[in-house]
Each structure stands twice: as structure tokens, then as C-alpha cells.
Amino acid sequence: MIHVIAGLTTPFRYQFFNNGIIVATIAGALCGLLGVFVVLRGMSYIGHGLSHAVFGGAAASAVMNINYFVGAGVWGVASGVIIGRIARRRLIGADAAIGVVTTASFALGLALLNRYGQAKKSIEAVLFGSVLGVKTIDIVAVSAVAILSVVIVVALYRAFLFATFDPEVAQVSGVRVAWIEALLMGLLSLTILVTMRVIGTLLISALLVIPASIARMLTNSFARMLWISPIIGGMSAFTGMYLSYFLDTSASATIILTGTLMFIVVYAVTGIRGRTRISGLHHI
Amino acid sequence: MIGEVLVECAHMSCAYNSTLAIKSIDLTIRKGDFVGIVGPSGSGKTTLLKAILGSITPVEGHITKKPHLRMGYVPQVETVDWNFPVTVLEVVVMTRSSTGRLPRVTKDERADALLVLERLGLGGLENRHIRELSGGQQQRVFVARALFHRPELLVLDEPTSGVDVRTRHEVLHLLADLHDEGVSIILSTHDLNGLAAHLPRLVCLNSEIIADGLPVDVLTPEILEQTFGAPMEVLVHGGMPVVVDGVGADIAERMSRLA
Structure with a gap:
């Protein structure tokens, strides 16, 4: 019995694993919280696009030896501004603008790493995440963004709810919808920035979408979704990270697969009721 | 007695x-007006309402409103996401987003919301999801949300669009009751017989105002053809104008020849 317990607690003997599981759990909960807005606003593609855009910045900052958070952060904001400008000219739709800018940024990042970086290792770390690379600064950064997100969502709860449910009437009723949307995009960008090194570019959008979709199947209340989704996100990140040690698989892939398994179980258990609730989320 | 001016559009x-x-x-x-804006699709009905609400700025002319005018807006129910996870109570208290910051609904807000819901015949439904309501109840939830703001002017965009006859009657009775209680109302509709003919004042719009007055003065074949761009006949039934589609009568005659 002692041997079994000792075996199960083995990963916690390693500092790198402890750092990784702390960051992953907070990141899962954070993505779960913001994922509620992403899913209900039909913005699933934004998470995917932003993470790809930030990849370009991450690659450029690695090549130019600039601090990751500064380089990738500035790059992410610049991508968002360019997307906004192209979309406002109405020559192409916002979805096409996101597609063009973010994939171009992603391709540029790949090319830079190929040409100047330690390509293979760097690319894999950014694409799929790496628990080995987690440092104390990552724990501080992800915790700070999580606290900031919780404070903002609680403090501006009604404005966020109104602007998400009915932006036009919210605007007429005095809610500064454009400001709320900019704030949400800012929080999303920060979240992607601080979680990308653990979860990776390719899988981060799944962590934004899966917990919120599970929460939607479990409840008809927006307020309840806002605490159920982070719990599911945190649980799937903790469990996935822990299992990845024993299965010897990629941590981010195992986290997403754990979330997917939870989705399948809840989908089956909630039956027609759950399916009806997510039937409006056509974009997923 | 002529009421106080709430909204005035000048060459807008x-x-x-x-x-x-x-x-x-x-x-x-x-104040005290109950106005219906009628016109075909694309005639600018919703644009006019949005200009009144302040979500569109005029490019020419100007619009003036009574200072601190409280307005309640009821959008078309067809634009509502019925799968969105909100209860009736959450929808109603949404409009107090500037004062009610926290997720918790305060005792006072809850009491106010329940009073409005009771008044609109929605008592006991506050914890229901909006999808679980009938068409008439759904429309009334959004009227309740607008009333929770205690508006002086209620603005409704196509309140009977896509609803059945019974719901249309419910909406009409509700609006008449609210008007009797002192709420001024402006709405857009393309429902000439079911809604517009019952209102005390109609404005015919097709990019510009074609006519403005009592239904008996406005619902004439000439004005309707100018507004809708199609021939229409007007009959009188029980003292009220009834609009008949002129093209429909022509088709009926052709069909009868085929029979």
C-alpha cells in the first residue's frame, strides 16, 4: 500500500512537475472562466487565431533575444489592431481578416525559427507546450492574470452579461459595449500569452472551448457557468498533467484529452437536455 | 392638452x-403619444428607432430629446439567442448594469423585478430559462426588462413580428394597458391590420415620412401605394380601416378564371 501511494506521489517530488501542474491548473481555470464568453459570443475562432498570432511574436522575441512577455505581448496587440483595421474597411469579413493576419504571423514565426533559431526544439515547445520550461515567472504571470480576470469579471458582471447577451440593447442602456469587448480581448490576449508556454499554440483554443461547453450542458444559468467552467478547466488541467507523467505523453495533449473525455461523459449523462443547451453553440 | 415634447427630429x-x-x-x-411607424422592409423603420435611442447619429439635421429622458427598448424577439443561459429574472435586472455590478441580485432589485413580472402576468416564472416560455411570455419578458428601467418612452421594434394571433392580441392589450398607465410608446410594424390600425397615431415611412396622423386619415389607398410601392385597397369594418392587398385581389380574379 505504501509503495502504491509512494508511486502515485512520485511526480510531486520534482520541482519542474510541481511548477508545471500549478501553472496548468491555474491556466485551466483561467481559460475556463474566459471561455464562457468565448463560447457564448461565438468567438471560438478568436482563441485559435490569437494563439497563432502570439506564436509569431514568441518566435521573433526568441530570435531577437527580447523578453518573451514583452515581444509576444506587443506582437499580439499589433495583430489585434491590424485585424480590426482590415475588418473595419469591410473589404473582407472579420473572420477572413483573422485568418489572414494570424496565419501569416504563425508562418513568419515558423520561418524565423527555421532560419535563426534552434528550430525543432523551439517550435515543438511553442506548438505543444512544455512543462520543463515552466519558471517561477510563469507562475507569477498566470496567477496575476487569473486574479485580474476574476476581479474584472466580478466587478463588471452585469455589463459583461448584458454585452454578451444583447449588445445592441446594452449599448442603448448605457453599457460601453466597445470598451467591454476591448477589455475581454485584452484579457484573452493576456491569458494566451501567459499560458501558451505550458499548453502550446495548437491546443490552447480547446482549453478555452471545452470547459465552457461542458458547463453549458450542466446549467442554464450564466452565473453558475462562470464558476462551473473554471472548476472543470482546472480539474482537467490538473488530471491531464498528472496522467501525462505516467502515460509519458505530452502534457497539453493529455489535458485536452481529459477535457474531451469529460465532455463525452457529460454529453452522454445529460442526454437530450444537455444537447439542447449546446445546440445554439453552432460555431463549436 | 398637448403633452411635453420627449423627442423631436428636425430634417434628420x-x-x-x-x-x-x-x-x-x-x-x-x-408625452402620452402612442405612435406606430409603418413601412415596407428596408424603409428605415429600425433606423428611425435607433436614431431616437441614440445608437445612430444623424448625418444631417438634428434630434433633440428631453434632458435625462428614460427610454426602454424592446428589440425584435427574432434577434434573441433563446439558448443563452439566462433566467427570466436575470434578463429583467440586466438593465441596471451600471448600478448592480456584482452577480448577486439585491433584495430591492428582486422585489422591483418581481413587481414588474407580476404586473405583466409573469409571476412565478422568474427562475425559468427564457427558452421555456411561450411566445407571448417571451415577448413580455423583454417588455418587463424595458419597464424595469422605469421608462418614460417605450420603444419597440416589430413587437408582433413572427408571433401568432393570440400572442399579437396579448401584446396589443399589454401595450394599451401600459399606455393607459402613462407610458409613451413608439413602435415599428409592418402588420397593418393586426396592429397598426388599432393605434391612435401612425407614421408612414419609406425613407422619408409619407404621412403622419390618425389611422383613418393615413390608411388610404394613395398613401399606402406611395409608402409600400404596391396597390392596396382599404375597406372599413366595424369603423376601422382594413387594408386589402390589391395585387392579391387581381390574382384571385385570375385564379377564379382558371377554375
Whole structure:
């Protein structure tokens, strides 16, 4: 019995694993919280696009030896501004603008790493995440963004709810919808920035979408979704990270697969009721 | 007695991407008014309402409103996401987003919301999801949300669009009750017989105002053809105008020849 317990607690003997599981759990909960807005606003593609855009910045900052958070952060904001400008000219739709800018940024990042970086290792770390690379600064950064997100969502709860449910009437009723949307995009960008090194570019959008979709199947209340989704996100990140040690698989892939398994179980258990609730989320 | 002016549009024009949607609108809404805006699709009805609400700025002319005018807006129910996870109570208290910051609904807000819901015949439904309501109840939830703001002017966009006859009657009775209680109302509709003919004042709109007055004065074949661009006949039934589609009568005659 002692041997079994000792075996199960083995990963916690390693500092790198402890750092990784702390960051992953907070990141899962954070993505779960913001994922509620992403899913209900039909913005699933934004998470995917932003993470790809930030990849370009991450690659450029690695090549130019600039601090990751500064380089990738500035790059992410610049991508968002360019997307906004192209979309406002109405020559192409916002979805096409996101597609063009973010994939171009992603391709540029790949090319830079190929040409100047330690390509293979760097690319894999950014694409799929790496628990080995987690440092104390990552724990501080992800915790700070999580606290900031919780404070903002609680403090501006009604404005966020109104602007998400009915932006036009919210605007007429005095809610500064454009400001709320900019704030949400800012929080999303920060979240992607601080979680990308653990979860990776390719899988981060799944962590934004899966917990919120599970929460939607479990409840008809927006307020309840806002605490159920982070719990599911945190649980799937903790469990996935822990299992990845024993299965010897990629941590981010195992986290997403754990979330997917939870989705399948809840989908089956909630039956027609759950399916009806997510039937409006056509974009997923 | 003439009521206080709530909204006044003077030579007002509004545009989307340099294309004028409404032009040279002169319209005054006074306290106690119950006005219906009628016109075909694309005639600028919603644009006019949005200009009144302040979500569109005129490109020409101007619009003036009574200082601190409280307005409640009821959008078309067809634009509502019925799968969105909100209860009836959450929808109603949403409009107090500037004062009610926290997720918790305060005792006072809950009491106020329950009073409005009771008044609209929605008592006991506050914890229901909005999808679980009937068509008439759903429409009334959004009226309740607008009333929770204690508006002086209630603005409704196509309140009977896509609803059945029974719901249309419910909406009409509800609006008449609210008007009797002192709420001024402006709404848009293309439902000439089911809704417009029952209102005390109609404005016919097709980019510009074609006519403004009592239904008996406005619902004439000439004005309707000018507004809708199609021939229409007007009959009188029980003292009220009934609009008959002129093209429909022509088709009926052709069909009868085929029989």
C-alpha cells in the first residue's frame, strides 16, 4: 500500500512537475472562466487565431533575444489592431481578416525559427507546450492574470452579461459595449500569452472551448457557468498533467484529452437536455 | 392638452456607409403619444428607432430629446439567442448594469423585478430559462426588462413580428394597458391590420415620412401605394380601416378564371 501511494506521489517530488501542474491548473481555470464568453459570443475562432498570432511574436522575441512577455505581448496587440483595421474597411469579413493576419504571423514565426533559431526544439515547445520550461515567472504571470480576470469579471458582471447577451440593447442602456469587448480581448490576449508556454499554440483554443461547453450542458444559468467552467478547466488541467507523467505523453495533449473525455461523459449523462443547451453553440 | 415634447427630429437624415437610410425626417413624440411607424422592409423603420435611442447619429439635421429622458427598448424577439443561459429574472435586472455590478441580485432589485413580472402576468416564472416560455411570455419578458428601467418612452421594434394571433392580441392589450398607465410608446410594424390600425397615431415611412396622423386619415389607398410601392385597397369594418392587398385581389380574379 505504501509503495502504491509512494508511486502515485512520485511526480510531486520534482520541482519542474510541481511548477508545471500549478501553472496548468491555474491556466485551466483561467481559460475556463474566459471561455464562457468565448463560447457564448461565438468567438471560438478568436482563441485559435490569437494563439497563432502570439506564436509569431514568441518566435521573433526568441530570435531577437527580447523578453518573451514583452515581444509576444506587443506582437499580439499589433495583430489585434491590424485585424480590426482590415475588418473595419469591410473589404473582407472579420473572420477572413483573422485568418489572414494570424496565419501569416504563425508562418513568419515558423520561418524565423527555421532560419535563426534552434528550430525543432523551439517550435515543438511553442506548438505543444512544455512543462520543463515552466519558471517561477510563469507562475507569477498566470496567477496575476487569473486574479485580474476574476476581479474584472466580478466587478463588471452585469455589463459583461448584458454585452454578451444583447449588445445592441446594452449599448442603448448605457453599457460601453466597445470598451467591454476591448477589455475581454485584452484579457484573452493576456491569458494566451501567459499560458501558451505550458499548453502550446495548437491546443490552447480547446482549453478555452471545452470547459465552457461542458458547463453549458450542466446549467442554464450564466452565473453558475462562470464558476462551473473554471472548476472543470482546472480539474482537467490538473488530471491531464498528472496522467501525462505516467502515460509519458505530452502534457497539453493529455489535458485536452481529459477535457474531451469529460465532455463525452457529460454529453452522454445529460442526454437530450444537455444537447439542447449546446445546440445554439453552432460555431463549436 | 398637448403633452411635453420627449423627442423631436428636425430634417434628420441617417446613413449607413454613405447610403441614406432615412432623409429629412420631421417628427415630434410627446408625452402620452402612442405612435406606430409603418413601412415596407428596408424603409428605415429600425433606423428611425435607433436614431431616437441614440445608437445612430444623424448625418444631417438634428434630434433633440428631453434632458435625462428614460427610454426602454424592446428589440425584435427574432434577434434573441433563446439558448443563452439566462433566467427570466436575470434578463429583467440586466438593465441596471451600471448600478448592480456584482452577480448577486439585491433584495430591492428582486422585489422591483418581481413587481414588474407580476404586473405583466409573469409571476412565478422568474427562475425559468427564457427558452421555456411561450411566445407571448417571451415577448413580455423583454417588455418587463424595458419597464424595469422605469421608462418614460417605450420603444419597440416589430413587437408582433413572427408571433401568432393570440400572442399579437396579448401584446396589443399589454401595450394599451401600459399606455393607459402613462407610458409613451413608439413602435415599428409592418402588420397593418393586426396592429397598426388599432393605434391612435401612425407614421408612414419609406425613407422619408409619407404621412403622419390618425389611422383613418393615413390608411388610404394613395398613401399606402406611395409608402409600400404596391396597390392596396382599404375597406372599413366595424369603423376601422382594413387594408386589402390589391395585387392579391387581381390574382384571385385570375385564379377564379382558371377554375
